[in-house]
Amino acid sequence: MNASGAYLTQRSPAPNRRSARPASRGRPGWSLAVAVAGPVPGTPAGSPQRMHAHELVAIRPDNAVPATLGNLWDTVTVDASSLVKAGDTTASIGVTGGSDCLVWVGQVLSVASVQALVAMGDSYSSGEGNPPFDPDTDTFFDTCHRSAQAWPRLLAAADKTISMQALIACSGATAADLTTQKFKTEPPQVVQLQALPQPVNMPRLITVTIGGNDVGFASILTDCYISFLDCSGRIAEAQQYIKDTLPQVLATTYAAISNADPKASVAVVGYPHLFPEAQADVSGCDWLDNTKRTQLNDLAVMLNTAVGAAARKAGFTYVPILNVLNGHEECVKNNSWLYPIGKGPLVYDGHPVAAGQQAIEMAVQKALG
Numbered sequence: 001m002n003a004s005g006a007y008l009t010q011r012s013p014a015p016n017r018r019s020a021r022p023a024s025r026g027r028p029g030w031s032l033a034v035a036v037a038g039p040v041p042g043t044p045a046g047s048p049q050r051m052h053a054h055e056l057v058a059i060r061p062d063n064a065v066p067a068t069l070g071n072l073w074d075t076v077t078v079d080a081s082s083l084v085k086a087g088d089t090t091a092s093i094g095v096t097g098g099s100d101c102l103v104w105v106g107q108v109l110s111v112a113s114v115q116a117l118v119a120m121g122d123s124y125s126s127g128e129g130n131p132p133f134d135p136d137t138d139t140f141f142d143t144c145h146r147s148a149q150a151w152p153r154l155l156a157a158a159d160k161t162i163s164m165q166a167l168i169a170c171s172g173a174t175a176a177d178l179t180t181q182k183f184k185t186e187p188p189q190v191v192q193l194q195a196l197p198q199p200v201n202m203p204r205l206i207t208v209t210i211g212g213n214d215v216g217f218a219s220i221l222t223d224c225y226i227s228f229l230d231c232s233g234r235i236a237e238a239q240q241y242i243k244d245t246l247p248q249v250l251a252t253t254y255a256a257i258s259n260a261d262p263k264a265s266v267a268v269v270g271y272p273h274l275f276p277e278a279q280a281d282v283s284g285c286d287w288l289d290n291t292k293r294t295q296l297n298d299l300a301v302m303l304n305t306a307v308g309a310a311a312r313k314a315g316f317t318y319v320p321i322l323n324v325l326n327g328h329e330e331c332v333k334n335n336s337w338l339y340p341i342g343k344g345p346l347v348y349d350g351h352p353v354a355a356g357q358q359a360i361e362m363a364v365q366k367a368l369g
Contacts (some may be wrong), residue, residue: 018169027186115265116165116199118177119152120189120257123168124271129339129351137170140293142184143347144170149354152207154361165199168192171347173254174213191258204264208256209362211307212271214249215241217299221350224296225341227287235295242306250310258314268311268318269364270304272325273297274350276332285331286339319367324359325352 009345029240119125127133129151137144144169146215147153156164168189177183179190186192193206211220215238225229245300273295279290304322311318328337332348339348339357 015308038151073315102283114161114163114337115205116202117152117162117205117207118157118165118168118196118264119150119167119191119207120193121207121214121269122173123171123347123351124209124212125152125171125207125269126167126171127153127357128171129348129353130357142186143172144184144186145347146170149357149358151352151361151364153355156244158237158361158367162204162205163199166192166196166206169209172213172218175210175249178208178210178253179256190256191259204261205368206261206264206266207269208257208266209269209271210253211246211250212304214246214305215299217271217303218347218349220296220299223291223345225287225349231292232295235299238299239302243303246303246306247310250307251314254310254314254316266316267364267368268307268316269360270307270318270320270322271300272321272329272352272356272360273300273323274325274330274338276329277326281333282331283333285341288331317368319364321360321363324363325356328356328359 016017056151064172092256114204122131124146126137126145127147128145130147131147132138132143132147134146137146148167150167150169152167152169153164156162168186170183170189173183173189178188180188182188187195209258215236217238218236220231220234223229223234253267254266257264275288275293277297279293282288282293282304300322308318308320328335330336330338333354337352337359339351341349341352343349
């Protein structure tokens with residue numbers, strides 16, 4: 001059985017059943033718990049078979065409990081994370097309900113751990129382009145631009161096993177701003193990480209996006225947008241930097257994160273393609289000819305390849321999101337999920353808006369399981 005899941009029993013005895021019994025029907029206060037080993041043979045067709053171990057379930061038949069178990073069964077799930085901890089073998093919860101409520105008591109097989117999330121990195125984690133921003137990150141001196149719509153915050157809101165401890169990513173940050181230097185009045189991000197209190201009874205998960213500003217991607221976009229400038233030279237410089245310098249920069253950065261919190265799990269998240277894969281899909285961007293589009297997309301592939309290789313070498317999880325915006329890139333005819341380049345303010349250019357942040361959150365959640 002998958003360690004992160006649990007199975008429901010049927011009402012009648014079964015060979016795989018462990019310490020499970022039905023409680024009386026229709027009486028408030030009866031205990032509710034999950035689960036027993038399975039799969040359990042003979043469960044009614046259409047009935048629930050599996051669920052996360054941090055949930056408890058009440059099972060209610062359509063009508064009276066059928067002797068043949070022929071009816072479909074509905075479920076009501078309750079988040080019981082606060083009631084169990086690793087090592088528990090039983091759990092209970094008070095139940096009130098209608099007279100047709102049938103409650104099961106069973107063995108807890110596993111408990112899903114809640115992780116404390118710290119999101120580090122650059123604008124692709126801070127939520128740039130999605131105002132309003134946290135007030136203290138939208139001042140004359142501090143423009144880290146941390147948004148409520150930033151995908152790390154969306155992830156913590158959507159996933160019951162993740163609790164947001166801190167969003168310390170800052171728009172414009174380079175690797176040095178994570179490791180050694182003050183940036184926009186804020187200490188290096190690893191210093192901020194070390195200053196956070198250790199989460200109580202839960203592991204820490206760190207996510208990080210970094211490397212794009214070291215390569216100069218934002219300024220390259222600006223150069224390419226100004227149609228009378230040929231940006232191929234800038235792109236060639238960035239490619240050479242990725243080959244010669246970026247791998248060691250990333251290795252040093254990832255080592256600093258590990259040293260700041262050796263026990264944390266770290267997930268490095270990549271960057272998406274910003275432009276359509278085919279020139280025929282470009283609409284309304286006269287500046288984006290086939291050469292620029294191809295070169296910019298190739299640069300994104302090269303950047304992600306370097307980031308992924310360095311992450312894996314450091315023993316971190318790498319989450320690729322290169323294609324997460326497919327069909328919704330810059331310069332598509334309808335429904336782009338990126339802030340338009342050239343619209344202003346300049347710092348918003350090329351950053352995922354709310355729909356893009358949601359797409360990244362979903363990709364990260366799926367990758368982390």
